[in-house]
Amino acid sequence: MAFPIYGIGVAVVVIVAGLYRLLQVGKRDRHMPPGLPTLPVIGNLHQIPITGLYKQEKRKVISHTFSPKQLDEKHYKVQEAESTVLMANLLEKPGDFYCQIKWYTASVAASIMFGQRGATPDDFWARWTEAMEPGANPPVDEFPLLKIIPSSLAAWKRRAISAGEVMDNVWGKARRIIDERRARGERRNCIIDNLLDEYKNKGSPFTEHSFNNLMGEVVEGGADTTSAQLLTLPECFALPNLMSHVSSAAFAQARLRPGSSSAQVAQICPPPYYATWRCQE
Structure with a gap:
């Protein structure tokens, strides 16, 4: 009976020593500077981001x-x-x-x-x-x-x-x-x-x-x-102005309606001022 008891004791010691050694894996070495806390076995692996690397x-x-x-x-x-x-x-x-x-x-x-x-x-x-x-x-x-x-x-x-x-x-x-x-x-x-x-x-x-x-x-x-x-x-800036200048709005609408000719457009903004801010002067 002594041998089985001795064998069980050795096995327990080996298991405990193995677990202790395993738990030291991933632990910060005492010679290293202080840093983020680690977890057994995986160390800081869980703190490495898997998204947002770019x-x-x-x-x-x-x-x-x-x-x-x-x-x-x-x-x-x-x-x-x-x-x-x-x-x-x-x-x-x-x-x-x-x-x-x-x-x-x-x-x-x-x-x-x-x-x-x-x-x-x-x-x-x-x-x-x-x-x-x-x-x-x-x-x-x-x-x-x-x-x-x-x-x-x-x-x-x-x-x-x-x-x-x-x-x-x-x-x-x-x-x-x-x-x-x-x-x-x-x-x-x-x-x-x-x-x-x-x-x-x-x-x-x-x-x-x-x-x-x-x-x-x-x-x-x-x-x-x-x-x-x-x-x-345009809704923020144009609507108040149109409400204040109804006659100007009607004048512009008559010349900028779909199908208006270039001659009608030229009455408002003559060449060479097409599509420039100078036509407002």
């Missing part, structure tokens, strides 16, 4: 791209050119005000980022807005358990996935157009060309998918939110 690089790219110096010296030229086109289009098609504003903001953002003007807005913006409007999605950040609901039972998940696929296709296609243009030896003075040249020499901190989405995020921010503001401002 936030700093994204912030760096965007802050440099839209610094006051860049805006004052480069980007304003694109805005002036596109605003001239916008005003000319509004004089010809005043009834198409909503789409023209959408086109203007998307074209400015696309020209600055991709070096090419934007096309007429299509149903992509409708699907994107539908997925992002207030109330479209439940508060999954506040209640993480909502994330485990399968897509088959959550229409908001299916809508978000569909919008994400549309975005991936749009920005993936934009990147392919850029790559084909650059393969022909055509380089333009735009953000994506500058970044691709830089990353070609020192390596890219992003995956191709992340980089494409970053460029797309900037276009979205410059197009969708800006157009919403521009579509609201």
